[in-house]
Amino acid sequence: xxxxxxxxxxxxxxxxxxxxxxxxxxxxxxxxxxxxxxxxxxxxxxxxxxxxxxxxxxxxxxxxxxxxxxxxxxxxxxxxxxxxxxxxxxxxxxxxxxxxxxxxxxxxxxxxxxxxxxxxxxxxxxxxxxxxxxxxx
Amino acid sequence: xxxxxxxxxxxxxxxxxxxxxxxxxxxxxxxxxxxxxxxxxxxxxxxxxxxxxxxxxxxxxxxxxxxxxxxxxxxxxxxxxxxxxxxxxxxxxxxxxxxxxxxxxxxxxxxxxxxxxxxxxxxxxxxxxxxxxxxxx
DNA sequence: TATCCAAAAGATAATCATTCTTATTTAGGA
DNA sequence: TCCTAAATAAGAATGATTATCTTTTGGATA
Numbered sequence: 001x002x003x004x005x006x007x008x009x010x011x012x013x014x015x016x017x018x019x020x021x022x023x024x025x026x027x028x029x030x031x032x033x034x035x036x037x038x039x040x041x042x043x044x045x046x047x048x049x050x051x052x053x054x055x056x057x058x059x060x061x062x063x064x065x066x067x068x069x070x071x072x073x074x075x076x077x078x079x080x081x082x083x084x085x086x087x088x089x090x091x092x093x094x095x096x097x098x099x100x101x102x103x104x105x106x107x108x109x110x111x112x113x114x115x116x117x118x119x120x121x122x123x124x125x126x127x128x129x130x131x132x133x134x135x136x137x
Numbered sequence: 138x139x140x141x142x143x144x145x146x147x148x149x150x151x152x153x154x155x156x157x158x159x160x161x162x163x164x165x166x167x168x169x170x171x172x173x174x175x176x177x178x179x180x181x182x183x184x185x186x187x188x189x190x191x192x193x194x195x196x197x198x199x200x201x202x203x204x205x206x207x208x209x210x211x212x213x214x215x216x217x218x219x220x221x222x223x224x225x226x227x228x229x230x231x232x233x234x235x236x237x238x239x240x241x242x243x244x245x246x247x248x249x250x251x252x253x254x255x256x257x258x259x260x261x262x263x264x265x266x267x268x269x270x271x272x273x274x
Numbered sequence: 275t276a277t278c279c280a281a282a283a284g285a286t287a288a289t290c291a292t293t294c295t296t297a298t299t300t301a302g303g304a
Numbered sequence: 305t306c307c308t309a310a311a312t313a314a315g316a317a318t319g320a321t322t323a324t325c326t327t328t329t330g331g332a333t334a
Contacts, residue, residue, distance in 0.1 A: 015301050015310065036291080051313045056292060058311090072209040072267060076320070077291070090259055099259075106250060110266075113246060119238065122227055125270040129247075130209060133262040152281065152330050173320080188284045193321060195282090213291070214320070 001025075005067065012065045022047045023058045024067065024082070033071045033079040033089075033098045071098060072130070088129035097135060138162075142204065149202045159184045160195045161204065161219070170208045170216040170235045208235060209267070225266040234272060 062068040071079040199205040225238040
């Protein structure tokens with residue numbers, strides 16, 4: 001489970017520390033794109049000695065090294081995503097819920113569209129849909 | 138210019154104050170989806186007495202009343218958008234630049250796609266593209 | 275036009291997520 | 305096992321945002 005993660009750390013020249021593993025596992029296990037605070041709360045049970053500053057620092061370095069992604073939101077609280085494959089996000093208009101949305105047909109549709117339609121003065125690297133609406137349950 | 142804005146305020150039962158007008162004009166005139174701080178700096182010249190708290194409060198109430206929108210970002214600093222029509226955003230991977238991207242064909246393409254393809258347990262209200270990449274200049 | 279009052283603004287203190295600093299610990303190579 | 309740069313812990317500092325409390329004012333009413 002964490003093998004992929006450990007290997008990636010080594011690739012990047014980062015040391016494999018229990019803190020990093022615990023924080024990464026927290027992001028993976030916590031659904032709904034957790035905040036730093038969610039992570040701190042989650043790891044408290046099994047790793048009560050990990051300090052708050054460490055959590056922030058580890059999250060930052062994992063984003064920088066492309067092991068996590070930040071999720072764009074309208075809030076001033078940062079949220080993180082462990083899924084690196086191409087996917088989109090469903091944002092609830094009423095709550096803070098954010099779900100992943102994977103749709104290969106959609107990816108193809110959009111990437112085909114932008115093959116022909118270039119945006120002037122802009123080189124596209126990635127396209128994500130920000131789908132806002134309401135969950136039924 | 139601000140006629141639309143004044144009317145909208147009245148519709149919503151909000152008082153038309155010089156502060157609200159100045160802050161709205163700042164958002165409209167400042168390109169690149171300004172932060173509260175950008176607004177404070179901008180209005181300082183002509184309205185040196187508007188307090189910081191007022192700027193935040195006005196921005197919040199304008200968002201709540203659908204006269205402005207918040208822009209989703211990966212930063213903990215909020216940014217605002219005065220354009221209410223359906224459009225997308227180009228995010229620079231290297232700087233904080235965010236540009237609007239309007240593309241009616243794209244809107245049609247996507248809305249057609251989601252006419253057939255329903256997302257289970259989710260009622261779509263709005264779809265925006267987050268296009269990340271690099272500006273040429 | 276003057277009066278009135280709820281809404282809005284001003285001033286500033288408080289909050290809280292995040293960052294920084296410094297001392298201590300540790301992963302992992304030699 | 306030793307060594308050292310990297311990582312962590314603890315807690316102070318920062319900075320955007322929010323809250324509080326007093327004063328001012330837009331605009332409805334008389």
